[in-house]
Ligand SMILES: Nc1ncnc2c1ncn2[C@@H]1O[C@H](COP(=O)(O)OP(=O)(O)O)[C@@H](O)[C@H]1O
């Protein structure tokens with residue numbers, strides 16, 4: 001691409017912007033892991049805003065790209081741009097960050113995603129440190145950020161929905177890609193937990209930067225936290241524990257080491273401490289706890305009913321692709337439709353005395369980093385499928401608890417049903433040992449969680465309500481997961497289906513004549 005205007009004029013160089021939008025962005029953006037619209041009917045890309053970020057020897061642009069679709073609303077993505085003319089600098093940029101070769105005025109070079117340019121990363125760091133306002137970009141330094149003369153930075157090689165940068169191996173910065181016209185819930189959550197809740201099992205907040213426009217809501221562009229030295233996340237760590245279990249199963253030995261129970265209980269305790277911190281007294285209405293209102297119950301029941309409809313359709317359309325075991329579970333789910341509908345309708349009118357607070361919202365083993373003897377909880381962005389406004393709605397913290405319980409169920413199922421060690425074992429037998437591990441671990445986690453609150457606590461009205469809410473949230477999560485697995489990992493579909501069937505069995509017990517009536521005072525034994 002050749003243009004007569006220099007790079008410093010890119011902000012007003014609409015011809016170059018248009019040329020790039022038409023010829024470069026569609027191909028480039030579709031290669032990026034963070035772009036969520038790959039499977040949608042795309043109708044083109046354009047530069048909706050360009051925010052200049054001057055640095056000592058160059059200028060960078062934070063481009064806000066609009067992705068348009070013929071099947072729905074447009075989305076906004078952040079793409080920081082750097083123009084590199086020096087071959088030695090370019091040699092540090094991986095090819096996946098190259099957009100195109102271009103001549104701006106009399107300089108020829110490569111247009112790249114600026115996260116791969118060390119000067120850009122350094123500019124972000126210094127602007128944060130200085131609490132600088134640069135045009136419409138406002139940098140806010142958090143308490144945890146300390147000055148440093150030298151800045152060594154790198155891009156963390158995690159391919160996810162955002163980009164991660166590391167500074168001096170001390171700070172972790174998340175650069176948000178998909179943008180929303182409200183402060184990202186993650187920034188609010190991390191700031192509240194650190195500064196009001198005094199919660200220590202998250203990386204300390206070190207700052208954030210936002211795009212501010214007069215009369216409009218701030219748009220969060222990035223957030224910095226302390227970097228956590230961790231070996232792995234808890235999904236990987238649980239997988240390690242399960243290896244011991246897996247090797248014992250073919251020898252007809254049921255083995256769980258005591259330190260597994262200790263680790264699981266510690267996670268239950270940390271989860272409760274996070275929820276207690278979110279319950280802290282505050283004047284900020286965004287974080288004050290609230291009762292279960294008609295409005296909330298109507299919202300949740302409505303959202304759940306929509307989700308169920310979509311999932312039944314998806315299941316019917318994909319039924320033929322499922323294996324025999326998954327098909328059997330799918331039948332149970334489909335036959336229970338009326339009962340589930342009644343269960344959700346009952347929720348809509350049921351008086352509940354428990355509280356709702358802000359919660360993590362997307363809580364599973366992959367969101368908990370395992371440090372040497374403890375845990376650090378990350379990724380407070382909320383449910384990826386929800387709008388930003390929905391992600392800020394208060395729920396019972398048992399929704400997070402249900403997320404983690406589902407994750408333990410996933411961990412054991414994924415391990416036992418996909419391992420060569422268990423190939424000779426009949427699926428029904430495998431299901432029995434898998435359930436046995438899951439129930440032990442679930443109860444260990446729950447006991448430690450509830451034990452940390454002491455009894456009674458205003459967050460939960462009574463054990464009956466705890467069981468009831470857990471059932472609602474477990475069902476909602478497993479139904480959500482069913483869609484995720486059909487779309488991304490069809491061989492794992494039976495995992496959420498089994499989770500759904502387990503909850504169905506519990507709902508059956510709540511029916512007149514079901515034996516739960518006699519067990520109403522036996523809490524926390526869901527299966
Ligand atoms: N403070 C931190 N310190 C070290 N590594 C981190 C930190 N926060 C996140 N990570 C790493 O980055 C990965 C992506 O972070 P996450 O918050 O889950 O981003 P995303 O929203 O893109 O999924 C995590 O799985 C973890 O490996």
Ligand SMILES: O=P(O)(O)O[C@H]1O[C@H](CO)[C@@H](O[C@H]2O[C@H](CO)[C@@H](O)[C@H](O)[C@H]2O)[C@H](O)[C@H]1O
Pocket residue numbers: 235362364365366384403406407408410411481484
């Ligand atoms: O972490 P994300 O926000 O990207 O969440 C999505 O992907 C998750 C998988 O990576 C998926 O989680 C499901 O699978 C996990 C194991 O891979 C398991 O631990 C979770 O319990 C289960 O929900 C998540 O549902 C999806 O939104």
